[in-house]
Amino acid sequence: MNNRLLFALPLAAVLAFPAVAQTTSQTTSSSDQSQPAATQSQPTSTDTATGKAPLQVQSREGFWGHLNPFARRSYVKRQTEPIRDRVNELDELTAGNSKAIKDTDARAQAGIKLASDKADQADQHAVDAGNKATAAQQTAQQATTRVQTVETVVSNIDQYKAENQTEILFRAGQSVLSKSAKDALDTMADSVKGQRGYIIEVQGFSSGSGQTAITNSQKMAESVVRYLVLNHEIPVYRIYLVGMGNAPTSDEATKTRRSGGRVEISLLKNDLEQLSANAGAPVTTADQAQQPK
Secondary structure (H helix, E strand, O other): OHHHHHHHHHHHHHHHHHHHHHHHHHHHHHHHHOOOHHHHOOOOOOOOOOOOOOOOOOOOOOOOOOOOOOOOHHHHHHHHHHHHHHHHHHHHHHHHHHHHHHHHHHHHHHHHHHHHHHHHHHHHHHHHHHHHHHHHHHHHHHHHHHHHHHHHHHHOOOOOEEEEEEEEEEOOOOOOOOHHHHHHHHHHHHOOOOOOOEEEEEEEEOOOOHHHHHHHHHHHHHHHHHHHHHHHOOOHHHEEEEEEEOOOOHHHOOOOOOOOEEEEEEEEEOOHHHHHHHHOOOOOHHHHHHOOO
């Protein structure tokens, strides 16, 4: 009996010791929570992520110190609940910051893309403006060239230059054209078909003297004009006829005069044909770009 009693007393002490320690810890915690309001109202810093005061570290940890091997679940929950709340708040705050960063990055990317598109559009406008300026410069140069050409042509409009000269020979007292004379007239007439800015000068010369020579030279010249008008449809206003009689020409000063008659046909041209060619020149790409639509 005494042996059993001696064995039970230490066992009861061991079993009662944790309960006493737990009660002491709870008492300490209750005393810490019931401290005067003056201690809790001490100024705390709010410079935290959540804007709340930092958690207070308990100065007293109970009988077991920092680790209570026999702590109850309610005690552990009560001690860790503030920490869990702060962790949840920090998670929410972190998620909000991440979302704000993503939104800011998206807006920044959109702004960069918009600025890049505007820059590309400005570059395209600059290229178009350069092309239009080049086309305008080319048009101006072409217009200047044409104006200079027209000025030259207008200044020389009444200055005819001899381009071709043909001589038709006649027997004395006759005004009928021979085959060789007609062939020569055909060649000259073909060279002026479809052209403008030319005149044909027909001068008749005849041997003899006085009015008779003038009349004969007139008849020979008229036969030439008649052939050109009737057979080649050359306008009469482009032909100038004159009967020179027996008047000497410049190349006859040292030559013996012929016994028969002759007609000299001279083809004279000015720059009117060149002006027509320039006016009918094809329109260039630069001209088309400048034409109103």
